[in-house]
Amino acid sequence: MKEPINNFLLTLQYNGFNYKGWIKQNNQKTVQGCLEKAIEKISKTQCWTMGASKTDAGVHAKDQKVLLKLNYSPHLKTFLQGINSILPKDIFISSIKPIEDDFNIRKTSQKWYRYTINCYENKNPFTNLFEMNYGKKINCKKISKIMKTFVGEHYFLFFSNVSLKENINLVRKINKIKISKNKNKIFIDIFGKSFIRHQIRIMIAIALKVYEGKMSLEDISYNLIKKNVGNKKANYCADPNGLCLMKIWF
Structure with missing residues (x-):
């Protein structure tokens, strides 16, 4: 039986100086790539993310919003603490919350x-x-x-x-x-x-x-x-x- 997909909204902060931008790229250090790597290490399963904004290489964020899809529902406080403990010091998730299935991360006002x-x-x-x-x-x-x-x-x-x-x-x-x-x-x-x-x-x-x-x-x-x-x-x-x-x- 296929596992249900659970949706979460992350608020992310990062110093973009050491990264080739937000979006994941092959053989490049990016914020999205580091985030997914940390999430999958904690969850021991694949995840899917999408950012509300595709910040360029070297650009910073205090309030990047990220849609996260997982095939299980974690204990959010423990999950958040775990991810932050292994993320690089220049990336930090300040909050996580469940979100509706039809939420569109790109539909910003x-x-x-x-x-x-x-x-x-x-x-x-x-x-x-x-x-x-x-x-x-x-x-x-x-x-x-x-x-x-x-x-x-x-x-x-x-x-x-x-x-x-x-x-x-x-x-x-x-x-x-x-x-x-x-x-x-x-x-x-x-x-x-x-x-x-x-x-x-x-x-x-x-x-x-x-x-x-x-x-x-x-x-x-x-x-x-x-x-x-x-x-x-x-x-x-x-x-x-x-x-x-x-x-x-x-």
């Missing part, structure tokens, strides 16, 4: 990503894995005006690392962008339902080029319109270590 920029002249050895080192002051009002050009629904082929052959929806909606500052650090908070590969990092890189006077606001607006883009791509992409998935809503 909103994601919040934060990009952190260090404006101090020198790198901080205790935080440089989690921020871009820009090395000079940034005017919050000016960068905020630039970033808000992206708010709304646009065609993001130019601001992505995907090709037309991949058959991916390239129209995405940015709900809100918020800029804040704390001492020598600038935080760029971006809210939207979904994002394309490298989209946020390219947006940040282009915004900094506009800030530096090497591009214009008109360049951003022009390349957000489908008929103007063609197969062109941006030549800039901000460092992955400054980006963190902060929260996911369903």
Whole structure:
């Protein structure tokens, strides 16, 4: 008799610096690969996982959501403690709960990503894995005006690392962008339902080029319109270590 499938929702936190992104790949160290290996070691059976967001290599997460399917129902507290005890120190499951069979992990209502920029002249050895080192002051009002050009629904082929052959929806909606500052650090908070590969990092890189006077606001607006883009791509992409998935809503 076939065992029933039990579904669970995990909340996962990780420092992505040592990983080639979230999604499992052959012969590469990934967050999903390490997670499944730890789960199968504890459960002594195969598992299946799917993340709500496919974070890139070097990108971090404080609130990655993961659908886990098992062919048995474990004691959740003991199960969670066991997995965390053998996961690498830079990955941690903060919660696990049963979920309905028809739950769709990819049907998110909103994601919040934060990009952190260090404006101090020198790198901080205790935080440089989690921020871009820009090395000079940034005017919050000016960068905020630039970033808000992206708010709304646009065609993001130019601001992505995907090709037309991949058959991916390239129209995405940015709900809100918020800029804040704390001492020598600038935080760029971006809210939207979904994002394309490298989209946020390219947006940040282009915004900094506009800030530096090497591009214009008109360049951003022009390349957000489908008929103007063609197969062109941006030549800039901000460092992955400054980006963190902060929260996911369903």
